[in-house]
Amino acid sequence: MGEVVNVLVAFAVIVFIFRWATSGGDTVERRSATETLGFRPKPVTQVMIDTIANMFPDIPVDNVRYDLLRTGSVELTSNKILERGFLDAPPPAYYTLFPRDANAANTNRPPANAAGPARVPEKKPTDTLISRYNLQDRVAKAEPVPEEQIGGKAVWEDSPEKREASLKERKAQMILAARQRMLAQQQKSAATDN
Incomplete structure (x- = not known):
């Protein structure tokens, strides 16, 4: 009988310690x-x-x-x-x-x-393609871009630097050509409005 009481007391102590350890946080x-x-x-x-x-x-x-x-x-x-x-x-x-x-x-x-x-x-409203690609000096010169030069077929360059420069130049030509077309369209619509 004494052993059963000891087992029950030990079991109760273990349950109490377990509950205390898990709920202590x-x-x-x-x-x-x-x-x-x-x-x-x-x-x-x-x-x-x-x-x-x-x-x-x-x-x-x-x-x-x-x-x-x-x-x-x-x-x-x-x-x-x-x-x-x-x-x-x-x-x-x-x-x-x-x-x-x-x-x-x-x-x-x-x-x-x-x-x-x-x-x-967010982009600022004054942020344009011309300013983003630093083409202000080329716009100031107002040199027309021939249609056959726009985009065109790229030549595979030997070095990555040359390929990057070629890509930048093609982008610049496309931006300038799009600007020329936009200005021509604006002039045409202004002439028809007058």
Whole structure:
């Protein structure tokens, strides 16, 4: 009989130690999140949210964060969107933990300064092909480009530097020829308007 009591006490101590070791990481914040949401939320980073938001810009960010809290996986959330076409809206209790921002209410996209994939900078309205390829001096000379020189068949050059220079020259000729055609068309339409 004494051995049975010792085994039961040892078993109870082992269960107590196991529960203490596995639940020791729960903080008050984590417990309140579990109680509020009704499930134990997985760790979610801003990069994960940005990844989904960039792939599916029409899905609200709150829906994305809520689903990521449930799954903890970008792949599972993106597969759910692809299969269903939408994500469930979070319950009202979700907004007690993650209040809506005034800026986030206006747009579903993450802010531009958020960490995530590099974004392509917007072109300035004054950025033209002439300025991008530094052809201002050739435009100032206003030398016409003969039609047979435009584009044309490229000759395979021996070195990569020569091939690059040849490609740049062909691009420049095509840009200048397109500019000539545009100016001629504008002059023609201006003459017909008068």
